[in-house]
Amino acid sequence: MKRVFATVVLSLVAGAVGVRSASAQATNDARLKPDTTNQLHDAQYPEVDIVYGAGLYKARCVTCHGDQGDAIGGVNLRSGKFRNAVTDTELARFIRAGSPAAGMPPFALDNAEMAGITAYLRNMNTFDTASVKAGDAARGRAIFEGKGGCVACHRVGLVGSRVAPNLSDIGSQRSPGSLQRSLLDPSGQMMPINRPVRLVKKDGTIVNGRRLNEDTYSIQVIDDKERLHSILKADLKEFTISKTSPMPSFKDTLNSGEIADVLGYLQSLKGQ
Amino acid sequence: MTTKTRLVVCGLAGLICLLSVRVHGQVTPQRLVNATTEPQNWLTYSGSYWSQRYSTLDQITPANVRNLKLQWVYQSPVAGNWQTTPLVVDGVMYITQRPNDVVALDPLTGRVFWIYRYTPNENRIVCCGANNRGVAILGDTLFMGTLDAHVIAIDAKTGREMWKTQVASTTSGYSITHAPLVIKDKVVIGVGGGEYGIRGFIAAYNVETGKEAWRFYTIPGPGEKGHETWEACPPKSESFCDPEAWKHGGGSIWMTGSYDPKLNLTYWGVGNVGPDYAGSQRPGDNLYTASIVALDADNGTLRWHYQFTPHDVYDYDAVQVPVMIDNWGNTGIDVVAWANRNGNYYALDRATGRFLLGKPFVKVNWMSDFDERGRPNQTPQPPGQPTYPGNQGGTNWYSPSFSPRTGLFYISAWEDYASIYGPSPVEYKEGRNFTGGGPRNNSAVPGAPGFSRAPINTWTEAAGHGAVIALDARTGQRQWKFDMTDVTDSGILTTASNLLFTGGREGFFQALDARTGALLWKTNLGSAINSGPITYRIGNKQYVAVVGGLGLFVFALD
Numbered sequence: 001m002k003r004v005f006a007t008v009v010l011s012l013v014a015g016a017v018g019v020r021s022a023s024a025q026a027t028n029d030a031r032l033k034p035d036t037t038n039q040l041h042d043a044q045y046p047e048v049d050i051v052y053g054a055g056l057y058k059a060r061c062v063t064c065h066g067d068q069g070d071a072i073g074g075v076n077l078r079s080g081k082f083r084n085a086v087t088d089t090e091l092a093r094f095i096r097a098g099s100p101a102a103g104m105p106p107f108a109l110d111n112a113e114m115a116g117i118t119a120y121l122r123n124m125n126t127f128d129t130a131s132v133k134a135g136d137a138a139r140g141r142a143i144f145e146g147k148g149g150c151v152a153c154h155r156v157g158l159v160g161s162r163v164a165p166n167l168s169d170i171g172s173q174r175s176p177g178s179l180q181r182s183l184l185d186p187s188g189q190m191m192p193i194n195r196p197v198r199l200v201k202k203d204g205t206i207v208n209g210r211r212l213n214e215d216t217y218s219i220q221v222i223d224d225k226e227r228l229h230s231i232l233k234a235d236l237k238e239f240t241i242s243k244t245s246p247m248p249s250f251k252d253t254l255n256s257g258e259i260a261d262v263l264g265y266l267q268s269l270k271g272q
Numbered sequence: 273m274t275t276k277t278r279l280v281v282c283g284l285a286g287l288i289c290l291l292s293v294r295v296h297g298q299v300t301p302q303r304l305v306n307a308t309t310e311p312q313n314w315l316t317y318s319g320s321y322w323s324q325r326y327s328t329l330d331q332i333t334p335a336n337v338r339n340l341k342l343q344w345v346y347q348s349p350v351a352g353n354w355q356t357t358p359l360v361v362d363g364v365m366y367i368t369q370r371p372n373d374v375v376a377l378d379p380l381t382g383r384v385f386w387i388y389r390y391t392p393n394e395n396r397i398v399c400c401g402a403n404n405r406g407v408a409i410l411g412d413t414l415f416m417g418t419l420d421a422h423v424i425a426i427d428a429k430t431g432r433e434m435w436k437t438q439v440a441s442t443t444s445g446y447s448i449t450h451a452p453l454v455i456k457d458k459v460v461i462g463v464g465g466g467e468y469g470i471r472g473f474i475a476a477y478n479v480e481t482g483k484e485a486w487r488f489y490t491i492p493g494p495g496e497k498g499h500e501t502w503e504a505c506p507p508k509s510e511s512f513c514d515p516e517a518w519k520h521g522g523g524s525i526w527m528t529g530s531y532d533p534k535l536n537l538t539y540w541g542v543g544n545v546g547p548d549y550a551g552s553q554r555p556g557d558n559l560y561t562a563s564i565v566a567l568d569a570d571n572g573t574l575r576w577h578y579q580f581t582p583h584d585v586y587d588y589d590a591v592q593v594p595v596m597i598d599n600w601g602n603t604g605i606d607v608v609a610w611a612n613r614n615g616n617y618y619a620l621d622r623a624t625g626r627f628l629l630g631k632p633f634v635k636v637n638w639m640s641d642f643d644e645r646g647r648p649n650q651t652p653q654p655p656g657q658p659t660y661p662g663n664q665g666g667t668n669w670y671s672p673s674f675s676p677r678t679g680l681f682y683i684s685a686w687e688d689y690a691s692i693y694g695p696s697p698v699e700y701k702e703g704r705n706f707t708g709g710g711p712r713n714n715s716a717v718p719g720a721p722g723f724s725r726a727p728i729n730t731w732t733e734a735a736g737h738g739a740v741i742a743l744d745a746r747t748g749q750r751q752w753k754f755d756m757t758d759v760t761d762s763g764i765l766t767t768a769s770n771l772l773f774t775g776g777r778e779g780f781f782q783a784l785d786a787r788t789g790a791l792l793w794k795t796n797l798g799s800a801i802n803s804g805p806i807t808y809r810i811g812n813k814q815y816v817a818v819v820g821g822l823g824l825f826v827f828a829l830d
Binding site: 086090193214 | 694696697709710727728729730731732733734735755756757758776778780794
């Protein structure tokens with residue numbers, strides 16, 4: 001039953017393509033199209049996001065919409081354009097809200113899933129699903145806990161260090177494209193809150209760690225020994241925030257297959 | 273004036289002094305005009321018709337402010353962002369709480385006299401924090417706007433409803449969130465709904481009957497002056513253009529205006545144009561959006577206007593509280609001073625609207641400079657590039673303050689803050705979101721996290737920060753700045769003892785030296801402060817009140 005509901009989710013989005021309202025016709029609807037000069041959505045969707053979205057489509061949408069996105073009369077998902085959803089934000093809102101009148105229930109997708117399905121819908125016309133080679137999560141986990149050395153800093157479930165951000169639900173928070181960039185260019189993808197800090201108190205005590213929170217008068221960190229500190233800025237004589245991530249790039253230490261496997265594992269981490 | 277001095281003065285002129293501190297009975301129009309002469313009370317949303325949020329009370333000073341102690345707390349039973357400013361009238365405090373309750377309390381103890389409960393239409397459509405920011409008073413009657421676009425009169429003694437007038441259709445997106453302004457025998461309000469394609473207006477209602485006395489549409493219709501700024505669509509437009517864009521042109525009102533009794537003009541800031549971002553479908557300047565309008569208080573006739581952001585595509589609502597300064601910088605000119613969401617500080621001649629000064633108070637790149645009449649030369653940024661200030665503005669609706677004592681204008685600002693915009697065409701549908709795209713990034717950093725800051729500030733220094741900025745009101749030159757790590761949505765209060773009170777999203781309530789910006793005292797109220805502090809006096813004790821989180825906190829010296 002659940003599957004049946006899930007497979008009709010995109011039908012209304014597609015329906016919007018097929019039937020335009022009279023009022024839209026009256027107001028020159030041909031020009032209600034994406035203004036590409038202003039980029040309504042990201043110009044480039046990372047291929048890993050498209051791949052991820054293709055998997056979601058196959059699991060949840062294909063029963064109603066078909067492999068080619070045109071199984072519902074008058075609807076062609078492959079056009080990548082939707083009357084009620086011009087921007088990606090609107091597309092996400094539409095999918096999450098559904099439309100009971102058209103038999104489409106609200107559909108909860110996490111942010112990563114939404115990024116994936118959006119990327120796939122925007123590229124359905126040109127993307128060859130036969131070329132998809134998704135990473136293997138089990139192999140990825142082995143690399144994560146072994147050769148990659150990730151657990152020296154990161155934690156998943158009850159395994160690993162707390163020094164770096166906990167990754168137990170990273171697969172529902174970050175898109176595959178973002179995760180891939182993190183593996184290849186950690187500093188470029190580091191969230192500002194996670195920037196390493198070096199704090200030197202007036203009594204000479206040094207705290208190196210990761211920032212958890214900060215306000216005008218104090219800062220909260222977890223240090224490299226997994227200890228929590230809350231320090232008043234008035235007690236500091238030095239406060240340095242680094243934009244360089246302590247995480248190494250895996251660009252040269254893991255091959256592309258291994259990167260894909262680690263990515264597959266990270267995508268599978270959805271928390272409990 | 274110190275307490276000692278005041279006692280001496282009281283001794284010399286006992287009767288006058290007694291009258292000044294214990295005025296009971298009805299709040300007359302004249303008392304509203306002279307509100308600053310009875311600083312024990314707080315009679316209008318912004319403290320007086322001049323809207324300076326400045327009080328002559330001076331018992332709490334830079335020297336003793338560190339001894340402030342919490343006197344009482346009133347906890348709202350209703351969750352959600354709380355933005356009310358209390359009134360204090362002859363020993364009774366009046367606040368609103370979500371969605372549209374009015375509460376009368378003892379300002380000495382926080383104990384409740386009565387609660388008026390109003391349940392707005394469940395089909396109401398309200399954007400961006402369904403809220404109410406306070407009431408107005410005249411005689412023994414309180415006035416409140418509601419989220420479902422009604423104005424209600426309430427007996428200040430009993431909390432009983434006296435009349436109720438529907439001013440617009442809530443299902444079309446009209447709402448009222450600001451505190452009304454009473455002028456003579458009329459209660460003046462405006463309507464919100466700028467994100468739903470409303471046609472905004474300011475209207476006045478008879479205080480006795482609730483009947484509409486006048487209405488000024490912030491979007492002029494055919495044949496009205498200003499309508500020409502809703503230009504015809506080009507014959508061969510490549511993008512969607514709406515030939516009747518004015519019908520859904522926005523121009524919402526969601527902050528309380530000011531009033532000059534001498535000129536009999538009332539000043540109001542007008543919100544964003546609809547759709548907010550899709551500029552190409554509404555060619556022209558789009559008057560009177562993102563403007564100040566000066567209206568005849570008796571009949572609503574437009575006397576003058578000034579548009580801060582012509583053809584706005586950034587959601588730079590001009591909804592800030594108009595602050596009136598007499599004899600501005602000893603020039604002999606009475607002005608409206610204005611720190612705008614678009615990042616500029618302005619001074620306009622109150623009688624004529626003449627542009628006297630425009631100067632950025634934060635980083636601005638949507639414009640370069642002004643022409644001699646005050647029109648900004650706009651410099652739209654290339655697609656994908658950040659625009660400063662960002663979508664929430666260099667400031668926003670947070671009440672500023674002007675201290676006649678320091679001559680400084682105080683702003684709650686967001687510094688180093690930008691947005692990357694992504695406009696898209698949008699078709700009007702009644703009651704539906706009508707923004708036409710939006711900011712793709714609420715920071716200059718692609719991929720930066722969204723709006724959730726306090727209690728965990730994940731934005732950090734990468735996406736801007738809050739500050740109190742003190743400007744020389746005459747020149748717009750920055751005199752000092754108090755930096756915050758997180759941003760601020762708090763209003764500001766200043767007093768004759770050179771104190772400045774303000775809050776922020778971090779939950780700190782702070783007292784600064786209004787002359788230097790030095791931190792003198794702070795306390796953590798535990799949740800974001802989204803309101804403006806006030807001060808009042810009961811007996812011989814001065815109190816400072818502020819709403820933070822779900823608490824109304826009141827402080828005084830022990």
